[in-house]
Amino acid sequence: MVTGAASGIGAALVAELASRGMAVVVADIDEAGAQRVAEELRSHGARAIGVGVDVSDPESVAALAVASYAEFGSVELLCNNAGVLLFGAVADSSIGDWRWLSSVNVEGTLNCLHAFLPAMRRASGWRHVMNTSSAHAFLPDTSHTALYSATKHAILGLSFGLRAELTPDGIGVTTLCPGQVATRILDSQRSRPEVFGQHAAEPFGTGVIPLAIEPDEVARAAVDGIARQDELVFALPDFGLDQFRSQVEQMGQMADDALAVHAARLPQGEESAGSVN
Ligand SMILES: NC(=O)c1ccc[n+]([C@@H]2O[C@H](COP(=O)([O-])OP(=O)(O)OC[C@H]3O[C@@H](n4cnc5c(N)ncnc54)[C@H](O)[C@@H]3O)[C@@H](O)[C@H]2O)c1
Structure with a gap:
């Protein structure tokens, strides 16, 4: 089960997992996009369903878990990948900016863990969680991405603790830290709900990050790392x-x-x- 799978790294992850024989749940707030990605995978012979979910909403995530188990009976791999990015100095940011970023990037991950982990822990055999953080969790200078970086630091701390907690259950935990990846992340506010206030200005436009690696390269590195039970996976452009x-x-x-x-x-x-x- 992969969240944020209608686009970018998540879409590449479900394609990579399907190519290695896994049945996949393609989950995203962009339900039509999730259905499109799942349909494309099915047309290549994979088992896939698309599900609309807002990871920041515990009820929506609980429904995603019900749909996932109803379709496939078990979940072996939980990829908490949905995430949003916002640039801007701390002093210029609104509390709504922070609440939106943290509700998706941090609470979204927690909601999925709460919804999926109980059944995963009761199961046996190979099981794994992958959380998508960012290279930003390792940068000393995060000016203009401080809020985003704070959410990705949170994912790192959460994942390290979770790995220790889930070891006795035989469940592995990997933290994925991509660098610049050519996705739609600069246009994250396309899914920003009104309740978090006005959209913030986008100083770098809403196009694709330049000089970036391709999402499928990130997905290959991530899935290889999951297979090796790596604690941390970096996927970065060579030049940087x-x-x-x-x-x-x-x-x-x-x-x-x-x-x-x-x-x-x-x-x-x-x-x-x-x-x-
Ligand atoms: N692109 C990069 O350079 C980069 C670098 C480091 C980390 N990341 C992380 O990778 C992850 C994937 O981002 P991406 O680059 O593929 O961006 P993307 O914008 O292409 O994909 C993100 C997906 O998350 C979905 N999403 C947003 N809010 C959601 C919500 N509330 N519930 C469910 N789905 C939601 C979006 O609809 C979108 O399909 C994010 O966690 C991001 O922070 C990206």
Whole structure:
């Protein structure tokens, strides 16, 4: 079951999974798009259904779980992939911007976990959860994407904790962190409900991210990582790899520097390896 599967990375994920023999639930707030993707997969011999869902709505997600189990009887792989992006400085953002981003990116993931995990935990055999975060969860400078990055940091924290919690049940958890991918993510506000207020300005237009990798490349990396039970999967454009690596190192350096300052504050002999909160 893949959310956000009418477009971009989600659509590529269901195609990749179907090509490897899985039956797929194509779930998206764009119900017509989800039906189109499912129809296309069926025309190539796959087992697929399209389902309309708003992941931010627990009742809608509960109905998705009912439809998934009614059609296929079990769910082995839950891909919490639906997500939206908004650019803008924190000070210029509205609380509605934040609520929309977090209701889809964070609460959407939680709603799906709550709806699908009970039955997945009762089942046996191979089972796995994949949550789509972002390379943004590893960037030290997230200016103009701070709200989005905050939601993707949340997914990283949620996924790491979830992996530890689900290990005793034999359920694997993978966090997918794509970089720039050629999808419709810049036009995320096409599905923004009115209740979250006016659409924010889009400083980079609503086209496709330039100099980006293709969604099917991300999907292949993701499914290979799931098969290996990887904790973390990066899918990034080659040209940005060195810059990304140095940004990740900056994050490590920041922590090292802060730990050195912390250690210098402690009275001699008190530096111990206790629990850190
Ligand atoms: N494209 C990138 O460069 C990039 C980079 C890092 C992470 N990501 C993440 O990848 C995931 C997929 O995004 P994408 O790039 O394929 O974008 P996309 O816009 O092409 O696809 C996102 C899909 O999510 C659906 N969606 C939006 N709100 C929803 C809701 N409330 N309920 C159900 N479905 C909803 C949209 O209708 C759309 O089909 C997102 O979580 C995004 O944050 C994308």
